[in-house]
Amino acid sequence: MNEVSKAVTASNEQTNASNELAVEVAGKMGQLDAKADDAIARAEADYNTKVGELTTHAIEGHKKAIEDASGGRNTILIDAQGNSNIMVRVPRFNYEDLNAKILELTGADLQLGSGIPTMFQTNGVPRGEVYIAKYLASAGANGGCSVVGGAQPRTLVNYDVAKDLCSSKGDGWHMMSIHEWAAIALWSLANGTVPRGNTNYGRSHENKLETARRHDNGMPGDTAGTGRTDTGKGPKTWAHDHGAWGVQDLVGNVWEWLDQMKLDDGQIITTLDNDPSIAEVNWHRHGAYFDSPSDSQTGNGNVGAPILNNAVTKRNGPVDDDSHDYPYMHGSNFAGITKGVSYTPSEILRRLLIESASATNVPGAIYARNYGDRLPRRGGNWHEGSTAGLGALNLYNARSLASSHVGFRPAFFV
Incomplete structure (x- = not known):
């Protein structure tokens, strides 16, 4: 080689x-x-x-x-999205005790009947307690919402989005219902603890020394800016039991969407007890309507307080029209509205604070349109003044409303 x-x-x-x-x-x-x-x-x-x-x-x-x-009255629940929720345990009571105490305190017989409040029944099965969000819902992680103090309420959500945010928390979660709201309101009336709230731009219109921090850091009572306050930052008298452990901000601050009730072309429709699983199409149609004192369909102003009737005899807009292009009805005291001569009073509607046997009841105005589909809000907002209250019922808007004046509150079945 x-x-x-x-x-x-x-x-x-x-x-x-x-x-x-x-x-x-x-x-x-x-x-x-x-x-x-x-x-x-x-x-x-x-x-x-x-x-x-x-x-x-x-x-x-x-x-x-x-x-x-x-003392066990409050707890924290972590939902399926990992968000913290401070909840108030509301134990069961009965209608006869509520009615007797309200009669004793106010002289008003609200004719609530006897037995378990609908809040504590689901498809006829009783519950020992229900958990109600201590605060209005606020922003949360993973597309959800939280229930914590010292936060701004989550607003700008329509009825369906608010309902989905609550149910998406997991099994047992739902948006606060008309049954839960009314039972808590009646309990407050019976116990002499009807709450005040942010009804005058960061303060109570009834007691102007009761204030909370405004979203815009503005002066309480100043009508400029946004008078919405942080959750739970008001005094104890803004809680349903006038205590540190009660449900906060039911009155004023922002209106609250409620589930399991609506107005369809003036007809009152609800579930018969607290069952969020029932599809809306299957809710019960009561033989009760919000009739109008006027048949005007001109303009979009107030034609007067609605009348409870067994039919709509005067309608202020076209049937199935969800717009706000026609007149609405407004009364300063939901409990004092007139009943038609042929109207048959309804115990369940009295229990839900849609009807009242007496003009003396929890305070609050009523707004309604007897044309189209209207979903309920209760409580009032930061500038409602004397029209806000536990009895305030707003059936003015369609489900599509998304406003900085409107929030929501989750609830939970154990």
């Missing part, structure tokens, strides 16, 4: 050796990389587990602290 051939052979052998070494080194580096990646992944998993454990521990600690401080 000549010298050139020997040199080529030596070069090839060196190249092969170098390639083998490179493969070996690459394999070992890959093994090192895999071990490093595995170590990092295990460290991250361990870190995340410990963070999760610490978070759970913190939540459980917070929950125990709230439950201990409130």
Whole structure:
């Protein structure tokens, strides 16, 4: 073999050796990389587990602290989206006790009957308690909402979005219903703790020393700017029991969407008890209507207080028209509206604070349109003044309304 051939052979052998070494080194580096990646992944998993454990521990600690401080009246629930929800446990009571106490305190016989309030019945099955959000819903993680104090209420959501935000929290969750609102309102009346609230631009119109921080940091009572206040920042008298552990901000601040009731071309439609699983199309159509004192369909102003009747004899807009292009009805006291001579009073509507046996009841105005589909809001907002209250009922708008004046409140079945 000549010298050139020997040199080529030596070069090839060196190249092969170098390639083998490179493969070996690459394999070992890959093994090192895999071990490093595995170590990092295990460290991250361990870190995340410990963070999760610490978070759970913190939540459980917070929950125990709230439950201990409130005597079990408040608790924290974490929903399916990981959001915290401070809830008020509302235990069952009965109608006869409410009625007797209201009669004693006010002289008004509201004719509520006897038995378990519809709030505590689902398809006829009684419940021992229901959890109601302590505060209006506020922004939350993962597309959801939270129930926490010191936050701005979540607004600009229409009826269907608000309802979905509540039900998306998981099993047992739902938007506060007409049954729950009315039972709590009647309980407050019976206990002499009807709440005030933010009804005058950051303060109560009834007691102007009762204030809370405004969204715009404005002066309480200043009609400029946005007078909406943070959740739960008002005094105890803004709670349903006038206490630290009650349901806050039912009166004023923002109107609240409620479920399980609507007005369809003037006809009152509800569920018969507190059952959010019933499809809207299957809600009960009562033989009760909000009739108008006028048959005017001119303009879009107020034609006067609605009249409870067994039919609509005067309608202020076309049937099935969800617009706001025609007149509406308004009365300053929902409990004082007239009943038609042929109207048959309804116990369940009295229980739901849609009808009243006496003009003395929880305060609040009524707004209604007896044409189209109207979904209910209750409570009033920050500039409603004396028209706000636990009895305030707004059937003025269609379900599509999304306003900075309107929020919502979740509830939960144990």
